[in-house]
Amino acid sequence: MIYSRILTILVLIIVLHQANAQCGQNASKVGATCYCISGFYGPNDSNCQQCSNNTFSLQGVSNTGPSVTQFSACSYCQAGYYVTTPGTTTALPGCLQCPSGATTPNPLSQPGSISSCVCFDSNGAALSSLSQSCQCNIGFYGSPQTTQSDPNRCLPCPANYTSPIGTTNSTGCKKQLDSSILTAFLQLIITSILF
Numbered sequence: 001m002i003y004s005r006i007l008t009i010l011v012l013i014i015v016l017h018q019a020n021a022q023c024g025q026n027a028s029k030v031g032a033t034c035y036c037i038s039g040f041y042g043p044n045d046s047n048c049q050q051c052s053n054n055t056f057s058l059q060g061v062s063n064t065g066p067s068v069t070q071f072s073a074c075s076y077c078q079a080g081y082y083v084t085t086p087g088t089t090t091a092l093p094g095c096l097q098c099p100s101g102a103t104t105p106n107p108l109s110q111p112g113s114i115s116s117c118v119c120f121d122s123n124g125a126a127l128s129s130l131s132q133s134c135q136c137n138i139g140f141y142g143s144p145q146t147t148q149s150d151p152n153r154c155l156p157c158p159a160n161y162t163s164p165i166g167t168t169n170s171t172g173c174k175k176q177l178d179s180s181i182l183t184a185f186l187q188l189i190i191t192s193i194l195f
């Protein structure tokens with residue numbers, strides 16, 4: 001019983017391996033056709049070179065074919081990089097690395113800014129030109145996770161406590177103003193001014 005399963009798996013591995021073995025190095029099959037793998041480009045699947053300068057290509061007719069050039073194919077930046085200048089027919093796009101603890105969820109080709117990068121920690125604040133490193137968001141404290149596989153390290157403040165962006169420990173969580181008291185106080189002021 002178990003041997004027949006192992007045999008089936010082995011046969012599957014061999015079949016899958018042979019399916020891709022018909023493609024060149026740095027290439028794999030999509031349907032019945034061999035294309036350079038993503039991040040590579042070439043005139044055919046037996047001549048696939050890696051995109052340089054942190055650029056990236058998408059597997060298919062756009063990265064494999066006689067009229068494909070490194071500029072036409074490698075028009076994206078690798079995941080973890082954002083685009084400063086777009087690629088042209090004679091130049092690669094400019095790619096800048098996201099700050100540590102952040103990545104771009106997909107390869108990008110449109111020029112953008114550091115705000116294209118997203119912190120791994122889902123309780124981290126958005127990145128911007130004014131906030132260029134990952135920090136815990138409002139209402140959270142800690143040090144943001146540094147790798148995708150880590151758990152969140154920005155923890156929520158206790159109920160009815162809040163904190164500014166970038167709070168690193170729980171002593172930074174302060175009791176929230178009770179909005180009902182605040183409203184009553186404002187009404188008192190307004191009433192005393194009007195009457």
Ligand SMILES: *[C@@H]1O[C@H](CO)[C@@H](O)[C@H](O)[C@H]1NC(C)=O
Pocket residue numbers: 043044046047
């Ligand atoms: C692949 O492209 C190279 C370079 O253009 C060429 O020399 C070679 O003959 C091509 N190989 C196949 C199998 O088409």
Ligand SMILES: *[C@@H]1O[C@H](CO)[C@@H](O)[C@H](O)[C@H]1NC(C)=O
Pocket residue numbers: 024025026046047048049050
């Ligand atoms: C596969 O990619 C590597 C890395 O870019 C390159 O050195 C090598 O020549 C490629 N192989 C072929 C057959 O193009």
Ligand SMILES: *[C@@H]1O[C@H](CO)[C@@H](O)[C@H](O)[C@H]1NC(C)=O
Pocket residue numbers: 052053091092
């Ligand atoms: C890659 O970057 C280097 C260093 O900035 C530069 O000299 C080179 O021209 C770039 N290559 C391409 C194909 O743009």
Ligand SMILES: *[C@@H]1O[C@H](CO)[C@@H](O)[C@H](O)[C@H]1NC(C)=O
Pocket residue numbers: 159160178
């Ligand atoms: C938080 O504040 C609300 C409204 O003032 C109150 O009803 C609730 O009991 C408070 N929760 C805690 C855990 O203090």
Ligand SMILES: *[C@@H]1O[C@H](CO)[C@@H](O)[C@H](O)[C@H]1NC(C)=O
Pocket residue numbers: 167168169170171172
């Ligand atoms: C907690 O954070 C505050 C600033 O928010 C800092 O002054 C203090 O040194 C920190 N305490 C510890 C134990 O890290």
